[in-house]
Amino acid sequence: MSFQPMTIEIIDQIRPMIVDLATRYRKSLRGCRYADIRVQVDEGQAAAAENGGSKHSTRDYTFAIGIRALSGNGMIAPGYFGQSLGAADLDRLAQxxxxxxxxxxxxxxxxxxxxxATREGLDALGDALTSTSLAPIDIHQDTVPAQFEIDPRTVPLEELVALTTEVSRSALALDPHVKYTFISAYTLLTRELFCSSEGANIDQAFAMTQGTCFIVAHGASGTQELYDYMGHQRGWEVLTRGVHEESIRFPDFQAFSIGLANDAVSLCNARPLKPTNREAVVVTDPHYNTLLVHEIVGHPMELDRALKLETSYAGRSWLFRNMQEHQLGKPIASPLVSAFSDPSLPGYGHYKYDHEGTPATRVTHIDRGIFRGFMNSRQTAAILGVSPNGSYKATDASLVPLIRMSNTVFGPGERDPQEMIREIPHGYYLVGHRTPSIAESRENFRITAMKVYEIKNGQIGELFCNGGIMADTKDYLMQVDAVGNDFRLYPIPNCGKGQPMQTKRLGNGGPTMRSRARLTGISK
Amino acid sequence: MKSTAELAKAVEQALAYLKSAEQVTEAEVFAASNGNLLARLNYTSHIPCNGVEEPKSSESYGLGITAAFKTEAGVTVGFGSEPSDLGLDGVKRALEKARSGAVADPEFSSLPRPTGERRRLRRYHDPKLMKIRDEELVDVGWRVLRGSLKTFLDSPRLIELAGSRDRIKELGLIVGGDVTIQQERIAIASTAMPEVQTDESTLIMAFITAMVEAKASKGSGCSAGTRLDQFTDDAGVEAAQNALAAIGGERIPGGKYTVIFGRQPVADFLNNLILPSLSLGNFYSESSPFMGRLGKRVASSRLTLCDHGAQRGLMGSKGITCEGLPTGKTRLIQRGKLVGLLASYYEQQRILRDPRSREKLGVDPNEHGSAIVPRNGFRYWAGGGRQFGVQPGIASTNAVVQGGDQSLEELMATVKDGLLVGRIWYTYPINGLRAGDFTCTVVGDSYIIKDGRIVAPLKPNTVRINDNILSILSNIIGVGQEVKGTLVWAADEVVYTPEIAVRNVRLDEIASFVEEL
Known part of the structure; x- marks a missing residue:
């Protein structure tokens, strides 16, 4: 039995037809002012194991289209359509x-x-209903290849099964305190085609490889459930050799998972952290700051939130009340703090064009404490009267894009992290992020850490479990008094936003930082 | 959308093919066709907007095959799927994927077998919702939005606050949310249950948030049903009314409070904390705060909770699970005692064979089979319905909290001094699920109670709840009478619940800097 395989090379075959539909055929739709078509094909493999037993493996593809039209006679409005497709659709794809x-x-x-009609019938409240427009961009035709050493498609599926099973088995066997392990891995190639009625014709490919590890350990202090992941926009080598780049560093997947299991064992025998009602000095490591910058800088810097489009779901932004009252140009952090989103950096947030063909741009959010700008899309940029900066991304072609972080990070400082700790008479060192909970407009956060160490007289001391910090965002950022030179980037594989919720991969990171916050611990 | 007849025919043909396929000892075919249509709203009186921001849809169909193979290395089991092809080519592609990905799962016993229960729910979908046109999708969005905006326009309070009707737009009126229509059709058969079963369901729901942003007031409204004809602008009107009622919110100091949790917070607790803790899979992985507690008290005796997937008229009802088994009523917590768990066939079978099952559950599951009946194996994915490309996991259908004996007024009298919290957000198990610790913030629809009466709205985004779900469950002091359905963002299950009053809830005041901006 033989079938025509469904591969990412199919984009080469269909590209002229999609261009034609977005340009020539679009003109036949009366009143259609603009249209764009996104096509995505993924080819990937995945495997999972639990407690040393293989549970699942697959080699498969996905294929999807998403379409936007802006239409109207006078007043213009948007409409969308998305569909998951299969190999059987190839012969009828034009239709x-x-x-x-x-x-x-x-x-x-x-x-x-x-x-x-609603604008006419709603008196003063109708004025806000305006014709949809997109801020202008330079139109590009481009092809962007994926970067990898080991093609995700060439890896035998048995190798994924063997790796996940062995990692799960060895993590379980590490220590009697380890009670449960779940290990998964995938490696894939994605190819995205974007064609618009304005003539954009952009073909981008990405490699993506990720390993995920979940460990449950039980000890004197109860149970610890630890979850972490490693990954990069590269091939299978990510998991077999690790990543050794300037800002992205991981050991191989086996060592990574054993490290997490060791942490779980230590933590399940460590004392729980006691919460405080007063602020303490806290030093947070780059992995913790990855989630911190994601939640308190990245999300409130998304212009769709600021313009209230996420009011019912992922929330608004305390940085923008309305067109007149906002924090643009004002201090929102210590002068030591800078933050930006940069799709040109490597990692999960890397891309050259967003999903409406806008060239990816570094967006400065905080420049030495001053709030400078939002990530945007063409539609939201037009509302604010600024240039599009290429931040409009969808999880899957069948879904409507949202404004998304690329690699959103705290910028590096100049301090030696060890010295930042040595200067502290008493404080706490938070290592590794765990679980976040953020206030609706991102004005307050509580984020737990994997590990919390007490600092006494400049020395790292006792390890505590179930600890974290809670603070008001602006107060916390304003109180940053030291920023390290140890900048790191990490992957965030599961950022949820939109309706229906889209779970997106992106990059975050930063250096070690020092500020003040209340400690959180167990609630019983 | 593919018809149920087309799906059933495809499943029948596929099963016939699989019965003679090489090495296949057991097989199951699941075909599905889904439509997820959504009109997303965004109205802002003070910022240019579209009103109905995204009229959109996402569609898919295909089939998935789970098969057990007899190989030289022993029995292996695999899953493969193929989109957009219900014919024999699609079956062959899916089978080859299942074969190439098959693994020797040491805990696999068999594909689902009949449980002895009978199907109770058939023909409960709305044909009109299955055929909704583009214009109708746009219309339902505008209907709900106009409901909110007319409520704002007709409000004497807003005119008074703004100075005139023409100036109420300056108060920063926001209406967000969506109307979602879910269309689902499935067919399933297996070598163990060869008769093809089909199921067809529709759902239309609106979840709306309205704000008077200049006055920091937020209100919510939701509606849900299974029929297009019954759909109104109620959710939009309710959200705007609640936003108007919340104008003039006040801050409160941190401390321990007696709190009446409204339906949305109870749904959020259930969705993020309680239902995952009642999933049999989390007992296997030792991640539930209820480890070893089956048959024992885990909550106040005032709390009774069940999952009911076969109740006609409830939004989350289905005729059969995605394992082809009948849905039904699973008692989970009965007068405070843990009596049952949400189970799929796979999880049921492996806990029965788990040598540590007694330690994990607290009882021998072989002697308590009625507590782990597999009525909750579903193939939900990303809010998009029952997916052919996904293997079954455990999901609740309708989580129903039994109503108590007190009206809301009587609950407030019981509380005397405390809070009525109507909407919380970002409720996560902050130290892992098993620890029970959670945190969230109060984002709207909330009020301060003094002497048994509401005296002022609670300002949104000014308090964070930091507590433990086991304490919350133990400290229930009252349960309301009126049970209503409510929806939670990105949740597959629907929660039916009354208000619940809880003492000693820990709150911290937050974000005071916002007052100075």
Whole structure:
């Protein structure tokens, strides 16, 4: 039995047809002012093991399209269509895309009519309903290859099974305190085609490889459930050799998982941290700051949140009340703090163009304590009157893009992290992020750490479990008094946003930092 | 959307093929066709906007095959799926993926077998929702949005606050949320259960947030049903009314409070903390705070909770699970005692064979089979319905908290001095699920109670709850009478619950710097 395999090379075959549909066919849709078509093909492999037993493995593909139309006669409004496809759709793809374009266009037309009618019928409240526009961008035609050493498609599936099973087995066998291990791994190639009625024709490919480790250990202090992941936009070598780049460093997957299991064993026998009602000096390591910058800098810097589009879901931003009242140009952090989003950095947040064809741009969010700007899309940039900066990304082509972080990080400082600790008479050192909970407009956070060490007279002391910190965002950022020179980038594989919720991979990071916050611990 | 007849025919043909396929000793075919249509709203009176921001849809169909293979290395089991092809080519592709990915799972016993229970729910979908047109999708979005905006426009309070009707837009009126329509069709058969079963369900729901942002007031509204004809602008009206009622919110100092949790917070607790803790899979991995507690008290005797997947008219009801087994009522917590768990067939079978099962559950599962009946094996993924490309996991259907004997007014009288908390956010188990510690913030629909009466709204985003779910469950002092359905962002299950009053809830005041901005 033989089938035509479904591969990412299919993009080469369909590219002229998609260009034609986005440009020539779009013109046949009366009232359609703009359209774009995204096509995505993934080829990947995955395996999982539990307690040393293999549970699952797969080699498969995904194939999807997403379409946006801006249509209307006078008033313009958006409409969308998305569909998951299969190999069987290839012969009829032109018709499938045409049907999708018509659905998106009809929705946009109907939406424009209702918007116009509602604007007329709602007196003063109708004024805010305006015609949809996209800020202009330079239009590109480009092909961007994936970077990898070991092609994810060439790895025998048995190798993924063997690796996950062995890692799960050895982590379980490490220590009698370890009660449960779940280990998974995947490696894939993704290829994304973006074509618009403006003439954009962009083909980008990405490699992606990730290992995930979940450990449950039980000891004198109870149970510890630790979860962590390593990954990069590279091939299978990520898990077999680790990553040894300037800002991204991981051991191989086996060593990574054993390290996590060792931490779980130590923690399940460590005392729980006691919460405090007063602030303490806290030093946070780059891995902890990865989640911190994600939650208290990255998310409130997304312009769709600031413009209230996520009010019902992922929340707003305390940085922007309205067009007149906002924090742009004002101090929101210590002069030692800078933060930015940079898609040109390596890692999960790397890309050259976003999902509406805007070239990826480094966005400065905080420049030496001053708030400078948001990540945006063409539509939100037009509302704010600024240039698009290429931050509009979808998890899957069938879903509508959202404004997303790329590699959003705290910038590096100049201090030696060890010296930052040595200067502290009493404080706490938080190592590794665990679980976040953030206030709706990101004005307050509580984030737990994997490990919390007491610092006494400049020395690292006792290890505590179940600890973390809680603080108001602005107060915390303003009180940063030291920033390390040990900048690191880490992957975040599961950022949730939108409706239906899209879970996205992106990059975050930063150096070691020192500030003040209340300690959190167990609540019983 | 593919019809159930097309899905059933595909499953029948696939099973016939699999019965003679090389090395296949057991097989199951699951075909599904899903539509997820959504009109996402964004109205901002003070910022240019579209009103209905995203009328959109995402569709898929295909089939998935789980097969056990007899190989030289022993029995292996694999899963493969193929989108957009219900024909024999699709079956062959899916089978080859299952074969190439098959592993020797040491805990695999068999594919699902009949449980002895009978299916109770059939023909409960709305054909109109299955055929909704593009214009109708846009219309339901605008209907709900207009409901909110008319409520704002007609509010004397807003006119008074703004100075005139023309200026109420300056108060920063926001309406966000969505109307979502879910269309699901499935068919399933296996070598153990060869008769093809089909199931078809529809759901239309609206979840709306309205704000008077200049006054820091937020209100929520939701509605859900299974029929298009019954859909109104109620959710939009309710959200705007609740936003108006919340104007003038006050801060409170941190401390321990007696709190009446409204339906959304109870749903958030269930969705993020309690239901995962009642999943049999988390007992296997030793991650539940209820480890070893089956048959023992885990909550106040005022709390009774069940999962009911076969109740006609409830939003989360299904005729069969994605393992082809009948849905039904699973008693989870009965008057404070843990009596049952959410189970899939795979998890049920492996806990029965787990040498540490007595330690994990607290009882021998072989003697308590009725506590772990597999009525909750579903293939949900990313809010997109029952997916052919996903293997079954454990999910609740309708989580139903039994109503108590007190009206809301009587609950407030019981509380005397405390809080009515109507909406919380970002509720996570902060130190792992088993520890029970959680945190969240109060984001709207909340009020301060003094002398048994509401005296002022509680300002949103000014307090954080830091507590433990085991303490919350133990400290329940009252349960409301009126049970209603509610929805939680990104959750597959639907929660039916009354308000619940809890004493000694720990709150911390937060974000005072915002007052100075």
């Amino acid at each position: 499938v895309v045409k049907d999708g374009l018509r659905h998106a266009h009809h929705r946009a037309l109907a939406n424009a009519e209702r918007k116009s």
